[in-house]
Amino acid sequence: MxxxxxxxxxxxxxxxxxxxxxxxxxxxxxxxxxxxxxxxxxxxxxxxxxxxxxxxxxxxxxxxxxxxxxxxxxxxxxxxxxxxxxxxxxxxxxxxxxxxxxxxxxxxxxxxxxxxxxxxxxxxxxxxxxxxxxxxxxxxxxEAEKRYIDRYISAFGTDALSGLRVGVYRHSSVARDTMEAIFKGLGAEIVPLAHSDTFIPVDTEAVDPETRTLLQSWCEEFKLDAIASTDGDADRPMLCDATGTVIPGDILGVITSKFLGATHVVTPVSSNDMVRQIPEFEKVDLTRIGSPFVIAGMQNFSNKNVVGFEANGGYLLGFTAQLKEPLSPLPTRDCMLPIIASLAAAKSQGQSLVTLVNALPPCFTAADRLKNIDKEKAAAFLERLITDETIKADFFRFVGPISATDLTDGIRVEFGETGEVVHLRPSGNAPEFRVYTQAKTKDAASVLLKSMLGKVEDTLQN
The missing domain is CATH 3.40.120.10 (Alpha-D-Glucose-1,6-Bisphosphate, subunit A, domain 3)
Structure with a gap:
């Protein structure tokens, strides 16, 4: 291709x-x-x-x-x-x-x-x-990198993260040195982890089990309050709490938006429904997946305290946030703002990240992808689900009766009896197929994800 x-x-x-x-x-x-x-x-x-x-x-x-x-x-x-x-x-x-x-x-x-x-x-x-x-x-x-570093140290202040012990999973993120400089500038103690001179592709939206195990072991070994990292080009964040549990990007988006005082939120249809349960958000607009769609949606609220974020955690600031120093808009997908703001929010409330996340409305998601798929076969499969109600009902029968379908991007199916959600979409420019699930508990979302990945894979292989 x-x-x-x-x-x-x-x-x-x-x-x-x-x-x-x-x-x-x-x-x-x-x-x-x-x-x-x-x-x-x-x-x-x-x-x-x-x-x-x-x-x-x-x-x-x-x-x-x-x-x-x-x-x-x-x-x-x-x-x-x-x-x-x-x-x-x-x-x-x-x-x-x-x-x-x-x-x-x-x-x-x-x-x-x-x-x-x-x-x-x-x-x-x-x-x-x-x-x-x-x-x-x-x-x-x-000096371009330093300007970015100074942006966050000035806005949050040199003691914003004082007392925190933060691990930086360096792998091959282009921002690994940037992260350490920002955290140190904000007063945190840094523990560098797993530097690599070989490129390691880290998908912050679908962290693999091996990496999750590493994160948990590092938190325990080094007594960390959190571990931070990014994807390869540093526009997607990864943040885990003191137990080594990765906080989903759309949850970081909710925490960050509340902390900054946002009133209008634009986010893709794949994001956790929690965003629609936050009373501080006067308006939540759902879009197709991809930062261009989020930015286009944000432009409809240019005179509001508008922000955008994606399920992968990439965050877009559309207004001047009032922190220790004003933080100017940066309407492009950013990794550091949701990491810093989430850590600062927990610290300012005297809480751990675990406690901060647990205080949010209970709504849990899981996501992963199938790699090296036949894109033509995947497109044909998705088209059948969208156009044929019988095929759709039969494919999702093991989950339960369908209560609603959203075709904003791929197919997103809601199941009224259980409150569960399944969202399927192929990647736009890679031989991958994305699967998102949502449920009332973390375990239920994970179980549903595993089952759905298996069913989609079986279908694409036949």
């Missing part, structure tokens, strides 16, 4: 991200941008430096000035480019394996939306290039 846009950015196999293809997409993007400066960043995948080099050379040849920010997190790159009124490209495959990579595009005001992706795709198909008479200039900006 050729590289294509999915929920966030263009992705594909490294072998398919040829110099020509990358160059053509960069040229196409530059025809849609009304500025002459491009910021470039990259994650720690082995293929990212070479792809970054192609991006920079292409932009320079198009007469665009390039600011190379090196290896840093996607939100840190976006913060610097948006503050400068410049476009940006992040070279990253996010949480997927190292044999894949991709490009995330940013306009001067933020992430590209779906309409922008369509313009880029059309320009790419036409081999479009912007007219130029000169070559751009190249500059480096190693």
């Amino acid at each position: 050729a590289p294509a846009f999915g929920t966030s950015g263009l992705r594909g196999l490294v072998t398919e991200l040829t110099d020509e293809l990358v160059s053509d997409y960069v040229n196409a993007f530059l025809t849609t941008v009304d500025c002459d400066t491009l910021y470039v960043g990259r994650d720690l995948r082995p293929s990212s430096p070479e792809i970054s080099s192609v991006v920079c050379k292409t932009a320079l040849s198009a007469g665009v000035d390039v600011v190379d920010c090196g290896a840093l997190g996607t939100p840190a790159l976006a913060l610097s480019s948006m503050n400068a009124g410049a476009a940006a490209i992040m070279i990253t495959g996010s949480h997927i394996p190292a044999d894949r990579n991709g490009l995330k595009f940013y306009l001067p005001h933020g992430e590209v939306l779906k309409d922008d992706e369509a313009k880029i795709t059309q320009a790419y198909s036409m081999k479009a290039k912007r007219p130029t008479k000169s070559v751009g200039t190249l500059a480096e900006m190693p």
Whole structure:
């Protein structure tokens, strides 16, 4: 399958991200941008430096000035480019394996939306290039990461996390040093964990059992209050409590939104229904999955205290939050804000993360994915569930009678007798199939997830 846009950015196999293809997409993007400066960043995948080099050379040849920010997190790159009124490209495959990579595009005001992706795709198909008479200039900006670090230390204060002992699961997150610098700047004691020079794909939305076991053992061994990490390009958070239990991203979103004083929340249909049970939230708007849809939804409430977040924990701040110092909007998927805000919320109330989470309305989710699926077969299977009521009822019969169906993104089925929910959707740009479940207890959600993964896998293999 050729590289294509999915929920966030263009992705594909490294072998398919040829110099020509990358160059053509960069040229196409530059025809849609009304500025002459491009910021470039990259994650720690082995293929990212070479792809970054192609991006920079292409932009320079198009007469665009390039600011190379090196290896840093996607939100840190976006913060610097948006503050400068410049476009940006992040070279990253996010949480997927190292044999894949991709490009995330940013306009001067933020992430590209779906309409922008369509313009880029059309320009790419036409081999479009912007007219130029000169070559751009190249500059480096190693201080871009520091600006991002200073953003959170200034807003929360140097004692916001004092007294906390926080483990940082470093693996191959491009923000591993950034996380440690921020936590130290906020007064926490840091314990670095499991640094790796080999790229490890960590999906913060579906943490594998082996990693969960490691997290639990580290918490016990090092007497930690929490462990924090991110996905590869640091726009998705991972935070676990003192028991090593991973707190789902949409729960971090709820905690963060309450802490910041948000009144309007935009989140995908895959998020935990808990968000609709919080009295402080005057309006909750549900969208399709992907930050472009969340951002588009947030724009409908631009004069409100609006935030957005996804089930993967990526957080988008759409208003100036009043903390120790004002925290300006950053309407792009961010990892550090939900981690810091959740830790700060617990500390400010004299509670552990365990107690803070347990005080929220009881609603539990679980999520995982099937890898290396046949995308055509998966699409046909989903189409049958959506269009044929008999097939749908039979497929979900083991769960119970269906009370409601939502087709906002994939198929989301509610079961009135049990209060359980199953949400199925294929990945937009990887050979993966996502399964989300929701139930009244954590164990019930996990059991339902395991059963549903098995049933979907059996169906796709036959």
